[in-house]
Amino acid sequence: MSIIYFAIAITLHIFSVVIWIGGMFFAHFALRPVATSLLDPPLRLPLMSQVLTRFFPWVWASVVLLWATGFWMNTDRIYIYIMMAIAAIMTIIFVYIFFLPFPNLKKALTNKNFPEAGKHLARIRHLIHLNLWLGVLTIIIGTAGRFI
């Protein structure tokens, strides 16, 4: 792969990392604690649901770009395979969130069933928290792995 293509691929790769991992970091450490302390469930749950509705298309784009650029760069190193393995787990977790607890959350909110919605949002929160730390681990492996 020529150096210019590699430069383009790694830039898109890092854009995707920033959007996905940075978005989860912001949601978990900034948005959620404030929403929880200021808003009651009938306001907080739709807020979080609509925030996720706007965030998830960006995550889809990031996931597709991460895999596409990752294979495009095609570096045959052991740390890259570890990166791919963790990214695969993260991708499965995201796809699960998107197709199960997330539609359930929206359905519960349409029915104004806030206790049920709260349960689904709690599930999403735990999984996003897990994906956040897997993402941090992947960043460490992606940047520091080459020096080992």
Ligand code: HEM
């Ligand atoms: C959440 C998932 C991922 C994260 C957080 C991540 C993160 C990173 C980071 C931080 C770098 C280092 C960039 C640099 O320092 O220049 C990198 C490089 C790279 N990543 Fe990923 N990555 C992810 C997914 C993937 C996937 C799915 C693949 C393969 C299909 C992949 C393949 C690569 C390759 C080939 C490089 C270039 C390594 C080199 O310098 O030769 N990554 N990634």
